[in-house]
Amino acid sequence: MLRRRTLQLSRWLLAAALFAAGAAAHAQDKVSVITTWFAQAEHGGLYQAVATGIYKKHGLDVTIKMGGPQVNGLQLLLAGQVDFAMNYDFAVLQGVEKGFPLVTIAAPFQFDIQGIMAHEDVQNLASLKDKTILVAGTGTTYWWPWFKKKYGYTDAQMRPYTFNLQPFFADNNIVQQAFPSSEPYQAEQKGVKAKFFLLSDEGYPPYTQAITTTSKMIAERPDVVARFVRATIEGWKSFMDNPAPAAELIKKDNPNMTDGQIAFGVKRMKELQVVSGGDAAKYGIGVMTDERWKKTAEFMIAAGLLKPDTEWRKGYTTQFVKDVKVMP
Numbered sequence: 001m002l003r004r005r006t007l008q009l010s011r012w013l014l015a016a017a018l019f020a021a022g023a024a025a026h027a028q029d030k031v032s033v034i035t036t037w038f039a040q041a042e043h044g045g046l047y048q049a050v051a052t053g054i055y056k057k058h059g060l061d062v063t064i065k066m067g068g069p070q071v072n073g074l075q076l077l078l079a080g081q082v083d084f085a086m087n088y089d090f091a092v093l094q095g096v097e098k099g100f101p102l103v104t105i106a107a108p109f110q111f112d113i114q115g116i117m118a119h120e121d122v123q124n125l126a127s128l129k130d131k132t133i134l135v136a137g138t139g140t141t142y143w144w145p146w147f148k149k150k151y152g153y154t155d156a157q158m159r160p161y162t163f164n165l166q167p168f169f170a171d172n173n174i175v176q177q178a179f180p181s182s183e184p185y186q187a188e189q190k191g192v193k194a195k196f197f198l199l200s201d202e203g204y205p206p207y208t209q210a211i212t213t214t215s216k217m218i219a220e221r222p223d224v225v226a227r228f229v230r231a232t233i234e235g236w237k238s239f240m241d242n243p244a245p246a247a248e249l250i251k252k253d254n255p256n257m258t259d260g261q262i263a264f265g266v267k268r269m270k271e272l273q274v275v276s277g278g279d280a281a282k283y284g285i286g287v288m289t290d291e292r293w294k295k296t297a298e299f300m301i302a303a304g305l306l307k308p309d310t311e312w313r314k315g316y317t318t319q320f321v322k323d324v325k326v327m328p
Helices: 002-025 041-051 073-078 089-097 137-141 143-151 166-170 183-189 215-220 222-241 244-253 259-272 290-302
Strands: 029-034 060-065 084-087 102-106 115-119 132-135 158-160 174-178 194-198 210-214
Touching: 029 073, 029 222, 041 060, 041 222, 041 244, 041 259, 060 222, 073 084, 073 089, 073 102, 073 210, 089 102, 089 210, 089 290, 102 215, 102 222, 115 183, 137 143, 166 174, 166 183, 174 183, 183 194, 183 259, 210 215, 210 222, 215 222, 222 244, 222 259, 244 259
Parallel strands: 029 060, 029 084, 132 158, 132 174
Antiparallel strands: 084 210, 102 210, 115 174, 115 194
């Protein structure tokens, strides 16, 4: 009787162990990512990976947190309140200069989509000497110093951009910073004809909306980082093919976002080949290259935005994107 009970107990313990092991194998690793702004088409790959179960397929339970004008995503990342952040190369490299352990791991957008929206009389970006130029806070630090030096403009021409387009609508002498998928759509809805000029076409080199984490995360959870990168890239591929699933989640997070705005954003991203162009056309979505990062670092140093002795190579790694090769 004792032997039988012992045998039964052993079998029960073995079954329990196998069940626990199986449950652990199927457990979802919980991670969070913060975006650059309120939910919009520019964040579509993340939302698509949630909506279609791509993250889940890769063993991830992902929470997307919205950024905004009063949200510093890199501060939250460094404080351990999120695991990943969408951000900008300039901010990451300036953080590295200060000794922060920031590392960019993927670049779903192959170039910065920052640009200038102007009225129809503007022929090109070299013809703004008599214009008032609206620039947001981060722009005054990042692209504006290069822009005014390149074209000979001055701070006297610059005024703050408060994300309100009424000054642009009311004054034909105003030009302003814009994203191709956002402000031009609002102008179109108001019946205001406008032109858009992409800064990257004029030599502005950084990536944008890149995915950044910390060196600690890479050291302690490299498998999670690798799966997050692959799943996010697959999410972008899926989103550009069919944005409908992500659109529903985007509107849920940001009730001010409309179907028309999202459709316009996707259309412009496709036209400009933001996700599919550049090195992505050859090496796959999300790819980054040493050459591009070197160009950005040299650009920042020349513009006085980065100290020459900064160990800028610490600010990125290609290890998580080089073999993914999800083609557009």
